[in-house]
Amino acid sequence: MRIVSLLPAATDIVAVLGLGGDLVGRTHECDWPPEVVEAVPVVTAAELATDRMSSREISDAVGGAAHRGSSLYTLDVERLADLAPDVVLTQDLCEVCAVSYTGVSRAVRLLDSGPRVISLEPRTLPEVLRSIEHLGEALGAADAASRRVAELEDRLAAVRSMVADRPRPRVAAIEWLDPLWPAGHWVPEQIRAAGGEPLLAEAGEHTTAIDWETVRASQPEVILLMPCGFPPERTQEEWRLLTRYPGWADLPAVRAGQVWVLDGPAYFNRPGPRVVRGVEVLAQVLHGVHVGAPVKDGEAHRV
Numbered sequence: 001m002r003i004v005s006l007l008p009a010a011t012d013i014v015a016v017l018g019l020g021g022d023l024v025g026r027t028h029e030c031d032w033p034p035e036v037v038e039a040v041p042v043v044t045a046a047e048l049a050t051d052r053m054s055s056r057e058i059s060d061a062v063g064g065a066a067h068r069g070s071s072l073y074t075l076d077v078e079r080l081a082d083l084a085p086d087v088v089l090t091q092d093l094c095e096v097c098a099v100s101y102t103g104v105s106r107a108v109r110l111l112d113s114g115p116r117v118i119s120l121e122p123r124t125l126p127e128v129l130r131s132i133e134h135l136g137e138a139l140g141a142a143d144a145a146s147r148r149v150a151e152l153e154d155r156l157a158a159v160r161s162m163v164a165d166r167p168r169p170r171v172a173a174i175e176w177l178d179p180l181w182p183a184g185h186w187v188p189e190q191i192r193a194a195g196g197e198p199l200l201a202e203a204g205e206h207t208t209a210i211d212w213e214t215v216r217a218s219q220p221e222v223i224l225l226m227p228c229g230f231p232p233e234r235t236q237e238e239w240r241l242l243t244r245y246p247g248w249a250d251l252p253a254v255r256a257g258q259v260w261v262l263d264g265p266a267y268f269n270r271p272g273p274r275v276v277r278g279v280e281v282l283a284q285v286l287h288g289v290h291v292g293a294p295v296k297d298g299e300a301h302r303v
Contacts, residue, residue, distance in 0.1 A: 001139065002085045004043060006075070008265070010089035010120055011036060012272035013132050016148050017141045024083045027073075029229070032266070032274070043076045043083070055178040055227070055238060059209075085115045087139065092119050122271045123204040125189035129153065132273060152276045155292065156193055159279050162289045163195030169286055171196035172220035172253070175228050175264070177241050179209040183226060186275060187268055194282030195289070196222065212245045222286060223253040225303075226264035232298055235261045239303055260285055261301045 004025035005011040011030040014023055020036055025043040030036060050058050062072050080088075118138055122128040129149050136145020171191045173183035182200035184207035191198040199218040201207050227235050239261060242248055253259055262268060262285075267278030280292040281299050 001087060002083065003139070004080060004083060004085040004088045004115075005030065006044060006088060006090045007120060008032075009270040009272035010091075010135070012270065012274060013120075013135050014089070014139070016132070016273050017136055017139065017144045019139060019141060022139075024085060025080065029265075041079070041083070043079050045074050045076070047072055047074060050229075055176060055241070059176065059179060088115050088117045089135070090117060090119050092121050120271070123185050123206070125186040125193070125203075125275065128186055128271045128273075128275055131271065148273065152273060155276050156279060159195075159283045159289070159291045160193055162291055163283055163287050166195050166287050166289075168195055168197045169221040169258075170199055170219065170252075171222045171224060171286070172199045172215060172218055173201070173224040173226060173268075174215075175207070175226060175269070176209075177225070177227055177235075177238055180212060180215060181209050182207050183224075183268065186271060187226075190268065190275060190279050190282060191224075193279045194286055196282065196286050216245070216247045216251065219252055221252045221256065222258040222260070223251070224260050224262055224282075224285070226262045226268045228264055228269045230264060232261050232263050232301060235264070236301065236303070257302065259303045261303055263299050267299070 001022045002024045003014060003019065003022045005014060005023060006027055008027060008030045011023065011026055012032060014020060015033050015036060020033065023036060023040045026036060026040045027044040028042045028046060048058065048061055053061070118135065120131045120135065122131045129152060132149050133145045136142050173187050173191060175181045175183035184201035184205035186203070188198035188201055188203045199220055200210065200215065225235050225239050248254060262281065267274050267281055277292065281295050283289040283291055284295045285300050
């Protein structure tokens with residue numbers, strides 16, 4: 001089977017299903033696992049030079065609070081045709097996160113091969129796990145998918161058990177720094193599974209920008225910074241944008257030294273199997289509980 005993945009989370013899933021060798025195309029944002037990055041050709045490109053733009057400039061360019069992102073990515077249709085995929089994996093959840101389902105469907109109609117298009121659109125943590133099973137069934141790897149999901153559920157259960165009797169700190173997760181954007185979808189469930197009380201967003205919610213007063217009024221005891229698409233190094237450079245707000249220094253999280261930079265793209269922004277590692281990371285951040293491998297500095301860093 002020849003698979004083109006136009007969604008980094010889908011690439012993650014294909015890899016854990018043991019089908020990495022079937023990938024013939026990927027996005028420019030697919031950065032895991034390393035062997036896929038090295039061997040699989042890229043069929044997308046970014047329209048914006050985001051490495052030279054501020055968070056506010058990026059937000060304005062992709063539609064601001066409307067979160068449109070309609071011209072954020074381009075798809076190399078000619079190269080896609082040359083790759084002759086049997087299956088194209090995409091999403092219709094967020095046009096800022098990847099090439100949209102509409103754009104992919106339009107491109108596929110131009111191909112002679114007529115590949116099957118599969119769209120993954122999980123909004124919650126259980127739906128992320130179900131999407132692994134769904135994709136496994138579609139790709140002829142149902143048994144492998146069942147095993148992987150069982151392993152992930154066992155890891156989640158281990159974290160929940162370890163934090164069950166601990167106090168639950170109030171946690172604000174920020175997915176964009178300017179404007180302020182709370183992390184929704186599966187992130188509130190990640191926080192809850194790790195023993196925290198999520199603020200600012202509900203499970204499954206597709207959030208919008210919020211004002212500073214909303215954040216201040218929530219009085220978070222822990223602040224998690226996980227800008228979508230930003231590696232931790234970029235977040236580390238920009239987190240001080242928050243210090244300009246009135247009352248920043250008086251927040252319980254700031255007074256307690258509980259402001260953390262996390263690896264958003266790896267463990268929180270993308271609905272793939274590594275969200276479970278995100279829960280393990282949060283358990284160590286919130287409670288010092290070690291489930292799985294110890295947290296590395298690149299995974300979580302206190303500012």
